Structure formats: C-alpha cells, structure tokens
Amino acid sequence: MSSLEHLNTAFEKLACAENLDDLLRRAVMALQDPLGFDRAGILLYDSTRHQQVGTWGTDAQGQVRNERGFYAPVSADQIVHPEAERIRYCDNVMLQDLGAAVATGWQLQAAIFSGDSLLGWIYVDNLVSQLPIAADQCAMARTYANVLGQLVRRNQTEDTLIEGQMVSNRKMVLLAEQLAGLVPMSARSIGNLINFMALLSTDQFSGENQALLSSARKSADQLARIYRHFEERVHDATDSDCQNLPASVVQAYWQRQFTDLFGTSSHQLEVTADDAQAIIGLPLILFTQLVKELVTNALIHGLEACSAGRTLVRLKQTTKVLIVTVEDSGPGLDQDQYVEVLKLFVTSKPYEYLGSGLSVVQHYVERWFNGQLDLGPSQLGGLCCTLTIPIPIPVTAPVP
Numbered sequence: 001m002s003s004l005e006h007l008n009t010a011f012e013k014l015a016c017a018e019n020l021d022d023l024l025r026r027a028v029m030a031l032q033d034p035l036g037f038d039r040a041g042i043l044l045y046d047s048t049r050h051q052q053v054g055t056w057g058t059d060a061q062g063q064v065r066n067e068r069g070f071y072a073p074v075s076a077d078q079i080v081h082p083e084a085e086r087i088r089y090c091d092n093v094m095l096q097d098l099g100a101a102v103a104t105g106w107q108l109q110a111a112i113f114s115g116d117s118l119l120g121w122i123y124v125d126n127l128v129s130q131l132p133i134a135a136d137q138c139a140m141a142r143t144y145a146n147v148l149g150q151l152v153r154r155n156q157t158e159d160t161l162i163e164g165q166m167v168s169n170r171k172m173v174l175l176a177e178q179l180a181g182l183v184p185m186s187a188r189s190i191g192n193l194i195n196f197m198a199l200l201s202t203d204q205f206s207g208e209n210q211a212l213l214s215s216a217r218k219s220a221d222q223l224a225r226i227y228r229h230f231e232e233r234v235h236d237a238t239d240s241d242c243q244n245l246p247a248s249v250v251q252a253y254w255q256r257q258f259t260d261l262f263g264t265s266s267h268q269l270e271v272t273a274d275d276a277q278a279i280i281g282l283p284l285i286l287f288t289q290l291v292k293e294l295v296t297n298a299l300i301h302g303l304e305a306c307s308a309g310r311t312l313v314r315l316k317q318t319t320k321v322l323i324v325t326v327e328d329s330g331p332g333l334d335q336d337q338y339v340e341v342l343k344l345f346v347t348s349k350p351y352e353y354l355g356s357g358l359s360v361v362q363h364y365v366e367r368w369f370n371g372q373l374d375l376g377p378s379q380l381g382g383l384c385c386t387l388t389i390p391i392p393i394p395v396t397a398p399v400p
Helices: 003-014 020-032 137-166 170-179 183-199 207-240 247-262 284-302 357-367
Strands: 039-046 051-058 064-066 071-073 087-097 100-114 117-125 243-246 268-273 279-282 310-317 321-328 372-377 383-390
Touching (some): 003 020, 003 137, 020 064, 020 137, 020 247, 087 137, 100 137, 243 247, 247 279, 247 284, 247 310, 284 321, 284 357
Parallel strands (some): 268 310
Antiparallel strands (some): 051 064, 087 100, 100 117, 243 279, 310 321
C-alpha cells in the first residue's frame, strides 16, 4: 500500500472516535498500524502551566497504554512556534519511557497545531525494532499531525459544549456537592435537637429561666427551618438540572472524572454502557457525585489489599429504570455486613475516614431520585453496589 492509502486507512479509524480521549487513543494505535511506527505517544500542551500532559502512548514493548497522569515541562528542543518547522527528526538520541531514559535511537517529533494554536505533539521512535526510518514516514507524520490538529480542536469544542450544558446550574450543584456529606448528618443532629427540646417542659425551669427555654425553642425551630430551606433549594436546583445525553457521552464523562482517582496506582478502572446509543436522562453532575463516591469506596476499601485490582462501572437502562453498578475485585463483604456498612459512621478505617460515604449515597438516591442502593457480591470477587433509579413516565396530553 502507498503512504496515501495508509493515511486514508488511519483517518477512517479516527473518524470512528466517540470523544477526545477515544480520538487520542485511536490516533496512537493508528500510528503503529497502519502507519508503521514502532512506538508512539501523544502529549497535549497545557498553555497555563506551560507543560506537556500525557494522554495515550506505548510502553517499551510497544503496547498501547493510558498515560494520563504524566506531566513534563516543555523543553527547549520542542516545537512551540507556529512559524517553525513542524516536523523535527533526531538521530542517535536518548529515547525515553515516561521520562526515564531507556535506549538510544531515532525520534520524530510532529507538532499538533490548529491554525496558530499549539495543541500538543506526536512522538514516534524506533525503540522496539531499531530499524531506520522509512523514506515516506516523515511526510506521513506531517500530514497526520495536520489532520489530527483539526480533529482535536473539534472534539475539544464539542466537549466544551457538553460541559457547558451539564453545568448550567453549577452554583447550586456545587452547594449540593458541599452538602453531600452534611445533609444526612445534619438531619440526625437537628432531629436529636428538636426531640430534646420537645422533652423539655416549663415545669422543669424556674421563673427566671422561662425566657431561656422560650428562646432556645425558637432558635431550634429557626435552625430546622434553615436546614429545610437549603435542602429544598439544592434539591430543586439539581432536580431541574437534568440532561438527556447518549450513554456513550455519560460513559466517556465518567471515565474522565474517575480516572484521576486511580492516579499512578496499579488498579484498573473500566466504565461500560450496555447500549452506547441509548439516551440517558439524569441530573448528571449530582448523579456523578454519587457514582464517584461508590468508585472511591471501591478503591479505598475494596481494593486496599490488592496489588492490581479492578473496578468496573456499568451503565444500563431498561424501559422503567436506570441501573448503575460499581464492582470491585477485592475480598468483598460477609452477608451480615451489607446492612451494617450502610449505617452512618461505619468504616473500616475509623482513624482516616468519617464513614459517611455509602450512607450519603443511600440518602440521596432515596431522597432525590426515589431510587435505592443495594449491596451484594460481585462476579469480580468483591462488592457490587447497585444504584437503581426509576425513569419518570412522560405525561402525555389527552387526545381531544
């Protein structure tokens, strides 16, 4: 096949990308096949911090891997100016793997621009095969980087629009996130206070202290009103902040949101959707917080004793309910622990965590979604947390 045919095949693969992250993953894979490069990596440019940000790349054996979490300063030998030559070939240089020197060989750097805006860089080298660069590979890399720049910019714009849609009521959603751990605990505290005040009678106070009792009752009543006021405001705001999005968009959004939780750990995160084209209607920001709490619980508690564990988030929708499961490959729980861990302040790490995570999730899924949180064994071997949310039945106008 000619270099043009190889490029056309590569562009066809990029055209199937569902979002920016998927585009970059496919772009790295296409650099290997069909373009024929040994190793490849794509780093985006963070103009605010003037640094390189890892996305997808290949390891020292040429296997594709997620390199998010890798950062490096922009060096003097990198292409950063739009008027500069956008392809740079260097022979007999030190090749690196996530910043660590591993061998010598040739390296090709191709800058990714959209107009005059620097978006990032493509790096390819010959670490695996040690073969010389082919005559047409520089030209292919140049064309490939030019097209990729336009695709990256388009996907960034689409992601920005989606983010804007999802945070249309961001101020109240932030309040919801801040109150997430406080509402159930506040409910208990305020309830105890009101009950205590109800037990007090005027007979228990002398004449000069009657005013004190009256003032205390008024203060307790005002505190309860303030609590109910804010809970209703948060509920109203987040309840109306509902988006109708394809399951694939929710899946990609969750993958991005939860990946940072795993950092450089050896554990793996997988987010799947049974039907990627299904339209999911939900207040995404608040619901994401609940799922994130379950993922955090799986990582901190479920996978604590595992060296290379796995967390699986699965999104499924039927005609009546939306189901989200969060499973881990840890040791799991005994049958009699399923009810106990849903209680407030129950935790396996009392000196590190408050023990409110699962209780908070249960509170919100019942209070605001009319749903439920169920715990059970996972097929991965650990705990399976299942969120079940009923889908509202649309009201149709009567036929005249």
